[in-house]
Amino acid sequence: MTARRQLERAGTLLEIDPNVVERLKYPQRVERVSVPLERDDGTVEVFTGYRAQHDSVRGPFKGGLRYHPDVTEEECIGLAMWMTWKCAVMDLPFGGAKGGVVVDPNSLSDGEKERLTRRFTQELRDVIGPMQDIPAPDMGTDAETMGWLMDAYSMQEDETTPGVVTGKPPVIGGSYGRETAPGRSVALITREACEYYDRSLSETTVAVQGFGSVGGNAAVLLDEWGANVVAVSDVNGAVYDPDGLDPKAIQAHGDDPTAVMGVSSAQQLSNEELLTLDVDVLIPAAIGNVLTEANANDVNASMIVEGANGPTTSTADVIFERRGIPVIPDILANAGGVTVSYFEWLQDINRQGWSLERVNETLESEMLSAWDNVTETYELDEDISWRDATYVVGLQRIVEAHEYRGLWP
Numbered sequence: 454m455t456a457r458r459q460l461e462r463a464g465t466l467l468e469i470d471p472n473v474v475e476r477l478k479y480p481q482r483v484e485r486v487s488v489p490l491e492r493d494d495g496t497v498e499v500f501t502g503y504r505a506q507h508d509s510v511r512g513p514f515k516g517g518l519r520y521h522p523d524v525t526e527e528e529c530i531g532l533a534m535w536m537t538w539k540c541a542v543m544d545l546p547f548g549g550a551k552g553g554v555v556v557d558p559n560s561l562s563d564g565e566k567e568r569l570t571r572r573f574t575q576e577l578r579d580v581i582g583p584m585q586d587i588p589a590p591d592m593g594t595d596a597e598t599m600g601w602l603m604d605a606y607s608m609q610e611d612e613t614t615p616g617v618v619t620g621k622p623p624v625i626g627g628s629y630g631r632e633t634a635p636g637r638s639v640a641l642i643t644r645e646a647c648e649y650y651d652r653s654l655s656e657t658t659v660a661v662q663g664f665g666s667v668g669g670n671a672a673v674l675l676d677e678w679g680a681n682v683v684a685v686s687d688v689n690g691a692v693y694d695p696d697g698l699d700p701k702a703i704q705a706h707g708d709d710p711t712a713v714m715g716v717s718s719a720q721q722l723s724n725e726e727l728l729t730l731d732v733d734v735l736i737p738a739a740i741g742n743v744l745t746e747a748n749a750n751d752v753n754a755s756m757i758v759e760g761a762n763g764p765t766t767s768t769a770d771v772i773f774e775r776r777g778i779p780v781i782p783d784i785l786a787n788a789g790g791v792t793v794s795y796f797e798w799l800q801d802i803n804r805q806g807w808s809l810e811r812v813n814e815t816l817e818s819e820m821l822s823a824w825d826n827v828t829e830t831y832e833l834d835e836d837i838s839w840r841d842a843t844y845v846v847g848l849q850r851i852v853e854a855h856e857y858r859g860l861w862p
């Protein structure tokens with residue numbers, strides 16, 4: 454599993470106690486549940502759900518719940534590990550978790566999705582909670598799903614408990630700015646990385662794969678800050694205009710998932726071609742494993758900022774390192790999502806509401822501070838990559854926490 458390989462590599466860089474690395478290779482717990490659902494036609498179908506809880510040495514578990522036919526226990530464990538590192542890189546008092554149900558959400562009616570969510574929540578009730586494990590939306594789930602989860606949990610606990618889940622609509626304790634946060638953090642880190650390499654944003658060309666929540670918001674902000682976004686894509690293909698596109702003029706993915714190919718003034722390319730465009734910054738923000746051994750040598754970008762989770766395979770990483778192309782990793786660049794989830798949880802447990810301005814300002818200062826921590830580590834050793842430096846920052850905090858808490862009994 455990539456997550457375990459990355460842990461082992463970072464472990465050797467840090468010369469940390471191998472006993473702690475050994476503990477971190479395994480999740481603390483994986484809950485596997487059967488979720489019976491009464492379909493609209495009256496038949497009952499049973500789905501399998503998981504919640505992998507990786508490490509909680511620094512606080513409650515935190516991570517998304519996905520509804521997807523390919524959800525597996527192994528995948529949940531790997532994604533839970535990434536959440537542990539991501540929270541530690543951002544210095545959030547959370548550990549990592551991930552879960553989901555093996556189901557195609559498109560095959561469910563709204564009513565079926567709601568019943569499935571409520572029953573899944575009930576099955577997980579002993580292992581989730583605002584001080585225990587706080588789920589969030591992921592693939593196939595959204596703010597509405599999180600609202601059902603909060604309601605199901607609250608009904609059983611006999612107390613309105615918004616802090617059990619993040620990514621809810623603001624009217625029931627959600628945070629303003631949560632949906633745009635991962636894209637905003639990608640844009641902020643891209644801006645900082647450009648500055649680090651003495652590249653002025655106004656002279657920077659950017660290609661973004663995936664014009665969804667992460668990629669769309671990142672493209673709009675970078676354009677607003679002066680960068681020249683020359684290419685964007687969705688699942689159907691890419692559009693490219695060397696003179697620059699206007700990302701604001703393209704309908705958001707949530708409103709029209711096929712809007713990208715409707716940009717008539719631009720040249721149409723495939724997603725593969727977008728990845729090899731001669732641009733300053735490439736932002737893969739659609740799905741995992743798109744930069745591989747097969748295309749890493751054809752990438753012409755000067756820098757890669759990972760918007761999606763895991764877009765670069767380990768082999769491609771080695772190629773980019775050899776070619777001197779910096780890759781700013783996902784667990785730093787897209788960590789704005791979990792950071793604003795933390796703000797949402799703070800608002801919920803303190804019964805407060807923050808303004809959008811406060812959320813965005815606090816997010817920016819948290820991202821800049823994480824960027825500074827990673828940069829300091831990156832500069833300590835000329836042989837390490839940005840990914841290594843980011844892992845070292847996160848892992849150092851986790852290892853230290855394990856050392857202070859010890860192993861009981």
Ligand code: NAD
Pocket residue numbers: 635662663664665666667668686687688689706710724738739740741760761762787788790
């Ligand atoms: P989304 O569904 O809003 O958007 C995904 C975009 O990618 C869409 O434009 C879609 O058309 C496109 N796409 C889908 N399959 C594709 C393919 N095979 N080739 C090219 N394009 C394809 O999703 P999102 O929330 O923006 O998430 C994108 C990535 O970012 C995922 O890896 C996700 O795990 C990660 N991420 C999301 C969040 C979040 O809170 N939304 C936070 C951190 C990381």
